[in-house]
Amino acid sequence: MPARRSMAAETRKDPRPSARDIILDAAERVVERDGAGRLTIDAVVRESGFSKGGVLYNFPSKLDLIKGMVARIVDAVHCDIELARKDAREQGHSELSALIRTACEKEPHSQKFMMGLLAAAAEHPELLDPVRGLMTQLREDLVANAADPDLARIVFLAVDGLHFADLLGMDFLSPEERARVEARLVELISEPKS
């Protein structure tokens, strides 16, 4: 198996992305454009320009391909988060509120693509293990340092709810309401326990 790349293709220095990354990029485009149900080896073959043999050399099975997709996005999100935390620390801001802010603002890695991962996870729950790992670790860490841990948990849950709603196209919040809600979340997480 080729060496695991831990950086997303776009952020790498090397002008020539690896075959793996080209294929993963193609797979992402397929899911975004056509939906998770149309993510087939053949579709990725067409989209990537590789031949079937070439694709299946890099990812011996479809499951391996999906695992690769999950691993790459988890990596990317992990980097984003660590960057935001580092910035907050350096500028003496609260890590907690910085994270809520970025979590709200960040374009959530293309809805359709995330839905695709979700769909894949429905079939193979173990695919989400890396995601679970990242999230649990992060939250335990953060909540432990919060002034009001239970309230912090609620704020995190609400952010999840917000992302979930986005993902499913359930936009029962107008832009104004959403802005107010996000501001309120930051406010809640910053408040000392009353």
Place this chain on the structure above:
Amino acid sequence: MPARRSMAAETRKDPRPSARDIILDAAERVVERDGAGRLTIDAVVRESGFSKGGVLYNFPSKLDLIKGMVARIVDAVHCDIELARKDAREQGHSELSALIRTACEKEPHSQKFMMGLLAAAAEHPELLDPVRGLMTQLREDLVANAADPDLARIVFLAVDGLHFADLLGMDFLSPEERARVEARLVELISEPKS
């Protein structure tokens, strides 16, 4: 097309469920047991005891079958909610907190099955239209009557987040933490605007 049934099979008086309901029950079992990716006409045929022709007579295509599944579960949830609201009204309790309570407690219609619907929705977003309809209507209605609407929105989002976490097996809350969080949510929704 046969007349639409608007009640879930289990709650009907008729001892002989319709062919549609037998087939939908079988489909649910398949999704719960084997996952959404294994929901095929053939699997439903095996599980229901019907023949392929019989299944496809009642649901002319796989998409029709999934639509039927979504419609039935939306109906069931809708009934649960209306029941809870009615109870709250009759006993003079707050509808809002009653709903939060039931939303937290209710066994969420078998995780795997809901994940299946989600996965299906990833391929055909329009499948979630009925769900969207139910949720938006309910929330606008409720939030409008809340003392602190933005806080009410946050509480609803947090409940969504809770369900989402359950669905994905992301249980970063211990049972004790979860109990405290749920209690706190009810508390938040009951509080007058500070």
Place this chain on the structure above:
DNA sequence: GTCTATATCAAGATAGAC
């Protein structure tokens, strides 16, 4: 490491008998 060609299989859907 990447290609072509092909084997194998399962899925959705149709046709027509009963």
Place this chain on the structure above:
DNA sequence: GTCTATCTTGATATAGAC
């Protein structure tokens, strides 16, 4: 309204040449 039989397509995966 339900059955059996069949058609068609498209998917994963393998084998072996280059």
